[in-house]
Amino acid sequence: MAHHTAAQTAHHHSHEEEHESLKTMGFWMFLITDVILFSVLFATFIVLRGNFNGGPGPHELFQMPGVIAETFILLTSSFTCGLALLSLNAGKVKGVIGWLAVTGILGIAFLTLEITEFVHMVHEGATISTSAFLTAFYTLVGTHGLHVTIGIVWMTGLLIQLKRNGLNAKTKRKVNNLSLYWHFLDIIWIFVFSFVYLMGVM
């Protein structure tokens, strides 16, 4: 509409806020479905984790220092993401942008380590088709990695939007949902770390 009256503008605001809260609820619903997705992947991994098919097992493959580094990086990124949220609540755009950028960079560091790990394993001859254990391993850990990648793309887009538009109902909701997503991935990683890596080498 070309001409907004004052009443309409107020109306528009309440409408927008209502809409953003719907989206947040929708995002929670999506996370529930994602929990189920990962549960199925974990369940299959647990069923198949002993089926080495004569190939290498966790002891030969996993290099714990790298994995522990990945864990620390991701945990730290969750913390910085929390700081971004604090700035959001304080209404400081600069803080949000800064901390989100740090979070994204940590995410990239995590991915780099993970990809290096995968490349290393493939060089050792441990590919996705070597054994059921490895199929399940690459799929589970890879799906988490894919989620992280999507998170980073999302973060990049959001940084641009924050720069352009500052904080408004829409960008606020997006930062909130992104941080939900990022913490969620962190929790999934804790499970990956315990069930796949720790239990594997113990």
Added chain:
Amino acid sequence: MWENIKTFASEFFVTGDPLIYGADVSIALTLVAIVFALTYFKKWQWLWKEWITTVDHKKIGIMYILCSILMLFRGGVDALLMRTQLAMPDMQFLNAEHYNAIFTTHGVIMILFMAMPFMFGLFNIMVPLQIGARDVAFPFLNSLSFWLFFWGAMLFNMSFVIGGSPDAGWLAYPPLSGIDHSPGVGQNFYIWGIQISGIGSLMTGINFVVTILKMRTPGMKLMRMPMFTWSALSSCLTIMLAFPILTVTLAMLFIDRFAGGHFFTLDGGGNPMMYINLIWMWGHPEVYIVVLPAFGVFSEIFATFSKKKLFGYTSMVLAMMSIAIFSFFTWAHHFFTMGSGANVNAFFAVTTMLIAIPTGVKIFNWLFTMYKGKITFETPMLWAISFIPCFVIGGMTGVMLSVAPADFQFHNSYFLIAHFHQVLIGGVVFGFFAGLYYWWPKMFGFRLNERIGKWAFWFWNIGFYVCFMPQYGLGLMGMTRRVNEYDWSQGWDMGWMPLNIVSTVGAFLMGIGFIFQVWQIAYSIKNHKRDVNGDPWNGRTLEWSLPSPAPVYNFATLPKIQEVDSWWEEKERIKAGKPTPQAPLEPIHMPDNSAIPFIQSLFWFIAGFGFVFNWMFFAIPGLIGVAVTMIVRSFQKDEGYYIPVDEIKKTEASTRGAG
């Protein structure tokens, strides 16, 4: 060069079967006719603006139902082909390979591309109207869901003429569906067709859960919602919990086929039984996903056509919710014979039998709703009444199948085929037909012809029993499912011929019923009386308070609700001269149309097509297209627009006539 093209084409296109050449020709002719008609009548822009880019839930619902009926036609033709082959011993109509492909596509199409979209269509059209909302929670996502379904279904159906159909059964058990035993592209079509539309279904599930939980009109507490809305909620919650399992399972099957993985292979440490468990952990809830909304439709119809409140509202809600929950704990009854051991079988036998209890409660509630009601027998009610005996018999044979030791006898026999068709046709299909007849006036503003509708009804019903009752007998006589030949080919007479002939006759009777329905719709479009007051059945729930068809914004002012069956009560108040006062009109905010859902889904289709043929030059650009359209969407302003008060007044005056 020429030779290369020839070999390529002979592999790319399905060749060698006159039936398929016939289909090729008719598909090509239909496409040409559609393009010609759209161009000739200058309808391209109309198609694009009014339908393809629409985010209006009512239009999306109509598109769902239209596609679903087309798919019912295709699935039905598949069924008739199979029944023709089985009519007599040693028929030389479909060879074994062709038969395998047809029962596979029939099963997949009927459940995923017929029942699911029919259900989504009804949700789309009716749920917002029943809860007093102006749209669903996420209109853009809703359109995306539809187009994902559409392109997924296209991909699946293409396999018929390009590359070859899947032929490993509707649930594609490995190792048969693995790369060693199904090296062709058919299984890839299966995976990608279902995967793409399945993501759409998952999003619809989320969309309607949020819509129902968050967008109800003031005063509509959960326990005041119409029963169909309750059924949509229970079904969508089940979708949210079950569909991710399907997504992962198909992805794993794909990894096995595409990247040489070993999830479900016989070698390499894989475990095919895991697939069977996983697919049924989705598959069993899936059948409840489609049948619960049918229950919802029946609840509305029984109350409306008995002029009575639904009996046992609370127990209905509880029954529906407990069925939704229980449906997650019965999956192993589909493979009692696979050696899970006595205790596991006992557990799943008992959970399966337990589901019969809430179902029985519902049946009694419907009967009590009719008891002492002023019943009238219009077509929606006929379908609803015929559902009861049909579902009772189907339910009882289901309980028979759930007795694990007895299932060793029934398993994969025609007894099972008869059982599940009885609940799927008698429950799901009859339910959705009933819903379509019931809500047709709300969708299009006129009623369907009753006389032709009754012919359709009787052909379907008689046809159903003639077709499927003999199959219980055949099952007990030892005829197994998924066979294309019997009797003398095995060297002796099994005595299966008479019942098979009868069964095939019944199938064709249902086919005639379908033709009557198409005629009924065509006839009613040409000859009808406009429904002026929007409430042709003297309905009870909010959708009947609106003009037919409902205006874009649905409700000019949001109604305030004080009770169940609020429209019925409101009509009483209007009669008594005390209508609930309405709030003054305000400008209404509406979402903008968008082309992105269509385009993004098309990119999914391209990516899927690439993965089917292992053509990365298709798959990768397809995926990039998906990502780019997502990003573009994220950067859009998407503010929507306002309908000013004057325009609302004008629309209301013209659609509600003088009244």
